[in-house]
Amino acid sequence: MSTDIIQTNKNWLVWARKSVNYDEETVAQKMNINKEKIRDWERTGKITYSQLIKLSEICQVAPHMFFSKADPVYEKPIVDFRTLENKKIEISPDINFELRNAKNKRETLLDIEDESEDFHVKEFKLKDYSCTSSDDVVNILNNVLEMSKAKRNQRKLNYWISKMEDLGILVFQFYGIPPKDLRGYVLYYDKLPIIGINHRETENGRKFTLFHELAHLLLKKEGLSNFESYNLNNDIEVQCNYIAGEVLVPNKDIDYRVKNGEIKDFTNSNLIKKLANYYKVSGEVIVRKFLMGDYINSKDYEIYKNDLNKYLFPTSKKNSKKSIKKQKEDITVEEKEKRKKETNRRIAQKTITENGDYYISSLIYAYYNDILTLLDIARNLDVSIDIVKSIIQIMDEKWRD
Template sequence: MPRDDFSRDVIDRLAKRAGMRCSCPDCRMPTTGPDASEGITNTGVAAHIAAASPAGARYDEAMTSTERSEIKNGIWLCQTHAKLIDDDEHTYTVAVLEDWKAVAESIARLEARGFEVRRARPFRQLEKKIPKLIAEMREDIRKHELTREFIVLRNRRIGYNPGTTPFFTYFVEDHNEVMSAVKIMIHYGAIYDAGNGGDLHVEVVGDVAQRKLAVVIALEHEPREAAAELAENRQMMRRPTGAGAILKSGIFGKEAGAAAVIERFGSAAEGIGVSVYKLSECEAGDNHLTFPQFLKAANFYKRAPAIFYLNEPPHGFQPIQDFRRLPESPEEAFKSGLEWAIRQARERRELALELRADLGEPIHDFRLQASLKDDPEAVGAAIRKYLGVTQADQQGWRAKAFDNWRSAIEATDVLVFMVPRLPLVEMRGVAIADSKLPLILINSKDRTNGRTFTLLHEFSHLVVRASGISGLDFEAPEPASAVVEQFCNAVAGAALVPADWLLSEYLVRAKGQVKTWDEDELAALATRFGVSREVVLRRLLSLGRTTKAFYDSRRASFLAEYAALEDRTSTGGPPHHLTVLSQLGRGFTRLVFQGYYDRQLTLRDVANHLNMQVTAVPSIERAAFGMAG
């Protein structure tokens, strides 16, 4: 049967009636523009609401051929959403698409008459979270309708004089969590960034929607200095060549001498696209970066651009204990990549907490707890019981051991994230022991069986409530770290390779009193338990089935193998959406999509939270929920 396609006139009218934008309310992207040869490029699609042929989505056999090809049956979409609505006709029904179309055409009609239209968002959950602050804002707006600016100060001892500009003032001492409240308002769309380095603007909720305020957050150092610092920072933010003032703050650090300059600024200069000498001059305040170079600098140093407008660099970021004790581990403060990974993980945790609350899904407290005085064997057994892992389960996992241990851990409301592109020398794992949704980070560069041990090691950190960064050296020489690290190593080994199970294995029983082990024997046992050969050998040592001398002789070769694996260049790999799914975990990814289905998030929010292009979102959605295609 032939398709009932739209005529060229219908296609043209559909596009123009939607304002040449995608009609999906979460998208609204332009679909036309100039090409390189003074022509026009078009990425829009005149999609059928009810399918043009029987094999299509939402086909209605009661419609006539003429009705299927009329403008009433069409909707203008970008290519991504044109495909999406046909891939999932159960979600994108005729009623949904007709609603999209009506809203899109209404918006286009208003915009054509000079109105600016912003999409409203339900604020019921927001009002539940911060009712007192929003009530106070509403009352202030009602009394002073022309005032659009407010400032947040720590307490009433701090003064601020903006000149002739009227403003509202809110105090931390009145609203204990006002800083967090501002972040929540940003997430809900109650606050949006006006761009160009200017102030933030707020759409106040409820019966005063569409009214705008400017937000300035004052973080005081000393009460007498706060107003002056804030006023100066506001002036700096308005400077078109502010990068020089930013760099002069010393945020990048200082060092003298040509060799020191190259050593200090070499990689940064390359990443920003300037010479090391120019970057050094900018640091000293004798030169300026262009604004694009400044944005590259912010990206290279993994800092929000606003941080660089401070008069002084912020205090160093060292929020959790550093347990790293690999021989080559750096002893300076966290490097930017690791710091960024920890910050990003914490932001994802905050998002997960918020989405779970909005969706009405309870979060279980992390209940399992032990002390460093407990028997590691008993704690390992308790972990297996807590996670519900049996010997029969583990025997069937083999090459999928890490994935299955991770799923068992995530099922207890623990977030597990993989960290890409971070050297193993910087970290193998991170544990952040919060009571709700504690975090585990695993370096994706670690070998597969190594990841499994790291995962259980970091889980052991959660059990003893010891947040920290681990290098997982079995022979940690520093007493301060050895107590925690060696305990967590022992617990992880006991959980992964239970003593009774290992000692009952035929290979172990057949050895008798022989304390040496060949590669094939270790490899066979490692495969059986889904761990590395070193973990097996370490367990044999702890159970008296090998000697310390033999273990030490084999450990050197293990370390050489690990170094070779880290140096090996990766070729190929899975599709990008599967890599992202592996990094974020199926549970977190599904939660983000549930937020989208519940209309807590837009499609662009989903893409941002998953760090993907909007066009790739359907691929990761299918993978996360195990759908074919």
């Protein structure tokens, strides 16, 4: 059967490749075939079963889609606010997969809502706000989030993610994309808008990105962000940077410190670190506040560029895997079982972090109410059933606390 030629809808073969921005050469290399074969499939729709399965895995689509009689509808490309050395960069397949996955998760919750009379997806509480200026957005966020000096200085990332979820926002963290390519994204909907932030940034870096993307939501400007430039060309990115910076580190605070003589040397590394630690933000936020407040001018920036750029463009966290040779050890069955549980728990916690408490809790609700099975959840989260059981255990512990 695997070598039998089957007839598919050729338009879906084309869509599967183009929807994630793969070219013919890339797909051909991944499938270890000539790219002429790809062109032949897309011209005739004829392909072997085994090749179809492999293509569906590469493009991350369900095989049954290729047999649909209706032609695919191409979505409008997402707005891309990213720049690299002031040049536009391509939306990679990994980014397209991340966006598709995020949209599918949102659809999952809407499906659960349809299946249950008692489960209601949260409305986006800020959808009716009309913002005419950056300061309007800052005032709204300060009021809605009940922002205070204590919260700015003490609350960590998880607290703010929880606050965003309370507003009816899905917050996802992605792992496989370098921050220089994508720091965050926003998908706007009146119901369940989505914010994505890059887990490979530092915690305080993610915190700023979270507020940057929240500003995008208030402005109803969805898109991709990385703001990897000192002189941003895009007005929306400049505006969202200002809003995030003002909510987390108000200008009046900086002005007060300057007038009191507490801040004198705006390029001093120790000062930048001290302020970053006080406000629980990255050094990048402090440097940008100095730049945007004209405390550091273009001439100063050029002189101290090397020192300041380590804050503006921090290197991403690297998963360094050191090769350590371990001696073979004899371990008991009980120890093996203990290690397995510890591993499962680590993976479970990572999965919760990646998807957010609200999304995970909704899946568990669907399980307890016989809408989803453990296998359904495992497939949805791309983990084993054992991991799902660990996830449920962790969430139960949270709820008991």
